Amino acid sequence: MSIGIPLSTPGGVGGLSPVASISRRDAVMNEIRRGIVSGSIRPGDKLTEVKLATMLSVSRPTIREALTQLAQEGLLVQEPYRGLRVATLDTGAIMDIARTRMALDMLAVTSILDDTTGRRMKHVEASWEAYDKVAFDPDPVVQHEAHIAFHRSLWAASENSLLLRLWPATEAHLTIVLAQDQAKRADPVRAHEVHEQLVKTLRTGEIKAIEAAFATHTIDSALGLIALLQSEERQG
Numbered sequence: 001m002s003i004g005i006p007l008s009t010p011g012g013v014g015g016l017s018p019v020a021s022i023s024r025r026d027a028v029m030n031e032i033r034r035g036i037v038s039g040s041i042r043p044g045d046k047l048t049e050v051k052l053a054t055m056l057s058v059s060r061p062t063i064r065e066a067l068t069q070l071a072q073e074g075l076l077v078q079e080p081y082r083g084l085r086v087a088t089l090d091t092g093a094i095m096d097i098a099r100t101r102m103a104l105d106m107l108a109v110t111s112i113l114d115d116t117t118g119r120r121m122k123h124v125e126a127s128w129e130a131y132d133k134v135a136f137d138p139d140p141v142v143q144h145e146a147h148i149a150f151h152r153s154l155w156a157a158s159e160n161s162l163l164l165r166l167w168p169a170t171e172a173h174l175t176i177v178l179a180q181d182q183a184k185r186a187d188p189v190r191a192h193e194v195h196e197q198l199v200k201t202l203r204t205g206e207i208k209a210i211e212a213a214f215a216t217h218t219i220d221s222a223l224g225l226i227a228l229l230q231s232e233e234r235q236g
Helices: 024-038 049-056 060-073 091-114 119-134 140-158 161-185 188-204 207-235
Strands: 076-079 083-086
Touching (some): 024 060, 024 161, 060 076, 091 140, 091 161, 140 188
């Protein structure tokens, strides 16, 4: 059975590289995420233990642990009699994720603004500086990881323990959405401008302006992606 990944990339199959001996399960998970972001692993592709074990030079039990964890997070789905596949998101799911993220992001924002010491906002500023440095990196995976890290930092800055527990599943779905978005309309300039506006409005502390900025970032972006997907369906 095919994993759906090209078998011709030097130094690693389909953009995946052999995994180092440290934290092998996590390294396998990271390589699969990178494959999804880069497009060498596509939504709906089937992943098998045998193929991955050979490609990544690790044992099947290690692969099994990694796949199980990714399935628990929602990046992979188990289909009866068909095995594990990379999750796919229809237009309804994309909007569900956007609306839920919006609500949770605003919960994090409220906690950040409630900190009168400014310590939580300093964490956001540091995360923005880190994102800003690599926002235009030629490697789309670097751009993706910076994007993810920035949003993770917002939840971390809130110091809300439940948000942090929810992050792995949120990141899995976000990875799928961003991979689809990047494949359809890669635009690092727009991404940078939208995130810069988020930080600028956070600095003001004006909740209505912040909410509007997050709506532009999350809801409008989801609607734009859905419009592209629906246009392709009509043309196809």
